[in-house]
Amino acid sequence: MVDKTVDHYRVEPGMAVDLSRWDPDDRSVFSGSKAEGKARTKALNRRLEALQELLYAEGKHKVLIVLQAMDTGGKDGTIRHVFDGVNPQGVRVAAFKVPTPEELRHDYLWRVHKHTPGSGEIVIFNRSHYEDVLVVRVHNLVPPEVWQRRYEHIRQFEKLLADEGTTILKFFLHISPEEQKERLQARLDTPHKRWKFNKGDLAERKRWDEYMQAYADAIRETSISYAPWYIVPANRKWYRNLVVSQVIVDALEALDMRYPEAEPGLESITIE
Amino acid sequence: MVDKTVDHYRVEPGMAVDLSRWDPDDRSVFSGSKAEGKARTKALNRRLEALQELLYAEGKHKVLIVLQAMDTGGKDGTIRHVFDGVNPQGVRVAAFKVPTPEELRHDYLWRVHKHTPGSGEIVIFNRSHYEDVLVVRVHNLVPPEVWQRRYEHIRQFEKLLADEGTTILKFFLHISPEEQKERLQARLDTPHKRWKFNKGDLAERKRWDEYMQAYADAIRETSISYAPWYIVPANRKWYRNLVVSQVIVDALEALDMRYPEAEPGLESITIE
Numbered sequence: 001m002v003d004k005t006v007d008h009y010r011v012e013p014g015m016a017v018d019l020s021r022w023d024p025d026d027r028s029v030f031s032g033s034k035a036e037g038k039a040r041t042k043a044l045n046r047r048l049e050a051l052q053e054l055l056y057a058e059g060k061h062k063v064l065i066v067l068q069a070m071d072t073g074g075k076d077g078t079i080r081h082v083f084d085g086v087n088p089q090g091v092r093v094a095a096f097k098v099p100t101p102e103e104l105r106h107d108y109l110w111r112v113h114k115h116t117p118g119s120g121e122i123v124i125f126n127r128s129h130y131e132d133v134l135v136v137r138v139h140n141l142v143p144p145e146v147w148q149r150r151y152e153h154i155r156q157f158e159k160l161l162a163d164e165g166t167t168i169l170k171f172f173l174h175i176s177p178e179e180q181k182e183r184l185q186a187r188l189d190t191p192h193k194r195w196k197f198n199k200g201d202l203a204e205r206k207r208w209d210e211y212m213q214a215y216a217d218a219i220r221e222t223s224i225s226y227a228p229w230y231i232v233p234a235n236r237k238w239y240r241n242l243v244v245s246q247v248i249v250d251a252l253e254a255l256d257m258r259y260p261e262a263e264p265g266l267e268s269i270t271i272e
Numbered sequence: 273m274v275d276k277t278v279d280h281y282r283v284e285p286g287m288a289v290d291l292s293r294w295d296p297d298d299r300s301v302f303s304g305s306k307a308e309g310k311a312r313t314k315a316l317n318r319r320l321e322a323l324q325e326l327l328y329a330e331g332k333h334k335v336l337i338v339l340q341a342m343d344t345g346g347k348d349g350t351i352r353h354v355f356d357g358v359n360p361q362g363v364r365v366a367a368f369k370v371p372t373p374e375e376l377r378h379d380y381l382w383r384v385h386k387h388t389p390g391s392g393e394i395v396i397f398n399r400s401h402y403e404d405v406l407v408v409r410v411h412n413l414v415p416p417e418v419w420q421r422r423y424e425h426i427r428q429f430e431k432l433l434a435d436e437g438t439t440i441l442k443f444f445l446h447i448s449p450e451e452q453k454e455r456l457q458a459r460l461d462t463p464h465k466r467w468k469f470n471k472g473d474l475a476e477r478k479r480w481d482e483y484m485q486a487y488a489d490a491i492r493e494t495s496i497s498y499a500p501w502y503i504v505p506a507n508r509k510w511y512r513n514l515v516v517s518q519v520i521v522d523a524l525e526a527l528d529m530r531y532p533e534a535e536p537g538l539e540s541i542t543i544e
Contacts, residue, residue, distance in 0.1 A: 062378075105390030106334075107436035113385040118377030149435055156428035163421055164379035 004029045006246045009230045011223035017216040019231070024176045026233040030242055037238045041081070044245035049086050051252040052122060056090035058257045059120035062166040065248065066125045068134070069173035070211060071201045072183035074234050075126050078173060081241045082248065083124070092117070095126040108132040108150070109157055116161060129154060130170075133218045138210045151221035162226035167251055170227060171244055172215060173234040177208050276301045278518045281502045283495035289488040291503070296448045298505040302514055309510045313353070316517035321358050323524040324394060328362035330529045331392035334438040337520065338397045340406070341445035342483060343473045344455035346506050347398050350445060353513045354520065355396070364389070367398040380404040380422070381429055388433060401426060402442075405490045410482045423493035434498035439523055442499060443516055444487060445506040449480050 006029055011017060030037055055061060067075045079093060094115035103111045109129055117123040133154070137147045158168055175183075184205070187197040204211070223229040230247055234240040278301055283289060302309055327333055339347045351365060366387035375383045381401055389395040405426070409419045430440055447455075456477070459469040476483070495501040502519055506512040 059377075102390065105331075105392070106388065107432055107438070109432060110385060110388065113382060116378065116382065118374065120377070146435075153428070153432045153435065156425070157432070160379055160381060160425045160429070163418075163425065166379070 003031050006230070006243055006250065009232055009243060009247075011219055011229045011231060013224050015220065015223070017220040017231075019174065019212045019216050022174055022231050022233070024174045024179065024233050024235040027236070027239050029246070030239065034236075034238050037242050041238065041242045041245050044242070044249050045082070045084055045086075047249050048082070048245065048252070051249065051257075052086050052090060054257045054259065055122065055252065055255070056087070056120045057259050059260075060165070061255050061257065062117040062119055062161075063122040063252070064117055064125065064161065064166050064168045065122065066128045066130065066168070066170040067173065068128060068130050068171070068215070069234065070175060070180060070208070071198075071204060072180050072187070073173040073175050074237060074240055075173065077237060078171075078241060078244055079124055079126065081237075082245050090120060091122045091124070093124045093126055096128055096131060108136075109153065113157070117166065119165065129157070130218055130222075134211065134214045137214050138207050151218070154222050155224060155227075158222070158224070158227040167255065168227040169247060169251055170223075170229045171247070172219060172229060172231050173240060174231050175234045177205070179235045180205065275303050278502070278515055278522065281504055281515060281519075283491055283501045283503060285496050287492065287495070289492040289503075291446065291484045291488050294446055294503050294505070296446045296451065296505050296507040299508065299511050301518075302511065306508075306510050309514050313510065313514045313517050316514070316521050317354070317356055317358075319521050320354070320517065320524070323521065323529075324358050324362060326529045326531060327394065327524065327527070328359070328392045329531050331532075332437070333527050333529065334389040334391055334433075335394040335524070336389055336397065336433065336438050336440045337394065338400045338402065338440070338442040339445065340400060340402050340443070340487070341506065342447060342452060342480070343470075343476060344452050344459070345445040345447050346509060346512055347445065349509060350443075350513060350516055351396055351398065353509075354517050362392060363394045363396070365396045365398055368400055368403060380408075381425065385429070389438065391437065401429070402490055402494075406483065406486045409486050410479050423490070426494050427496060427499075430494070430496070430499040439527065440499040441519060441523055442495075442501045443519070444491060444501060444503050445512060446503050447506045449477070451507045452477065 008029055030040065032040070055063065067078060069075050083091060092115075096112070099108075099111065112125075112129045115123060115125070133147050133150050136142055137144075162168060184197065184201060187193045219229045219231065230243070232240050232243045280301055302312065304312070327335065339350060341347050355363060364387075368384070371380075371383065384397075384401045387395060387397070405419050405422050408414055409416075434440060456469065456473060459465045491501045491503065502515070504512050504515045
């Protein structure tokens with residue numbers, strides 16, 4: 001059996017999205033063992049290091065990576081593993097938490113636009129503007145007509161970024177509620193993980209189905225050729241890292257980057 | 273003869289725009305004398321002071337005012353006169369000059385979005401994102417397909433701002449090339465105005481017709497109900513100030529603002 005490519009997880013524009021039909025345990029793009037999977041991810045990581053260096057040197061393209069997931073879905077772990085060893089000069093993480101009073105006085109893309117990547121830069125959004133059609137919707141923080149029109153704002157905002165030179169990759173790290181249960185319990189039971197536990201997570205967990213609906217709608221409404229969503233099976237951490245790494249490396253390879261030309265005549269210089 | 277209202281200068285969506293047919297000396301909304309016009313503007317200014325205080329206290333609406341004009345068109349003078357005496361707490365001017373290297377590494381709306389008003393605030397853009405379809409076009413700084421798609425970006429960006437609570441008013445201060453000639457000469461001849469003169473202005477002046485075409489296209493493409501353009505006859509400074517003041521006051525009146533409710537029972541308190 002031949003493994004599928006990671007395109008298998010990309011949501012094509014207009015595709016209906018029913019998350020109950022996306023298996024968080026799926027592993028159809030890699031049939032090897034966990035150890036083999038980790039080795040593959042390691043190799044991809046080395047390749048990512050080289051590609052990021054080239055991206056930075058060339059200074060032409062911008063790369064935006066959006067990570068979304070339910071609590072314990074693995075956003076932090078993905079960042080740590082996928083970008084392990086990649087030069088922090090040129091890679092930046094922007095984490096979007098509960099908006100500050102100043103942020104709330106502006107439109108919801110105001111705080112997000114500020115953190116978009118510049119030329120030669122990779123920016124990873126740990127949560128993002130999608131919270132404004134997810135948590136905001138589930139908790140009725142604004143009326144339906146307000147969050148519904150945001151899909152169009154978001155499509156147009158990402159179109160602007162793409163038109164002006166940004167490669168956008170969006171990942172939903174998809175875990176099952178059973179997997180979340182185990183991970184939350186582990187946070188409670190492991191002293192050095194306990195700081196990550198938050199009683200509010202339990203209230204959110206009760207709204208699982210509402211969140212799945214909100215995610216499904218947001219992904220369907222905003223997965224477009226210039227800013228595709230990938231639904232990544234994330235019950236297995238090693239597999240999740242492999243898939244995310246592969247998608248990013250493939251996208252950077254496709255940019256066909258080159259090191260800038262050096263000044264002519266440098267090859268005859270000897271430093272004395 | 274009854275004077276027209278300032279709506280006369282609003283560009284309706286879809287309207288063809290030929291700037292040679294908009295008279296920079298027109299004064300059909302005010303048939304009084306210059307002294308009477310100045311008195312009217314003074315009264316509007318007082319009203320603006322009160323409305324801005326209310327806007328700030330209520331803290332609900334955001335107001336964005338965009339000023340564009342050819343050199344010497346009167347952007348600085350308009351700001352000084354229209355907002356004379358208005359409380360600077362709650363009013364901010366953002367001037368957009370030649371982009372910095374950091375700004376150039378991002379999309380052209382990145383630096384602009386940062387400066388959009390928060391709730392309760394009025395922000396005046398002295399030049400704006402429109403330069404990215406004006407000077408950028410006239411000087412061929414990007415290929416036509418790049419600036420042409422920006423009209424849609426700008427429409428969508430302003431739609432986002434409007435949907436999220438921003439009142440947007442855009443003014444093109446329209447002077448004739450003869451008036452510009454006199455004003456440039458006055459800058460050269462008046463010692464305390466000489467600092468404003470820039471030899472580059474003469475090169476820009478030679479491209480007058482190209483600029484008029486770029487302005488006409490930009491105004492036609494982006495004058496929409498939620499973000500209208502006003503073409504203001506600006507050869508007479510007092511008349512220009514009158515028209516801009518009237519448009520802003522009318523728009524603020526239409527917001528139907530109220531002071532926040534005070535805590536109940538305050539009327540029976542005596543400070544000892």
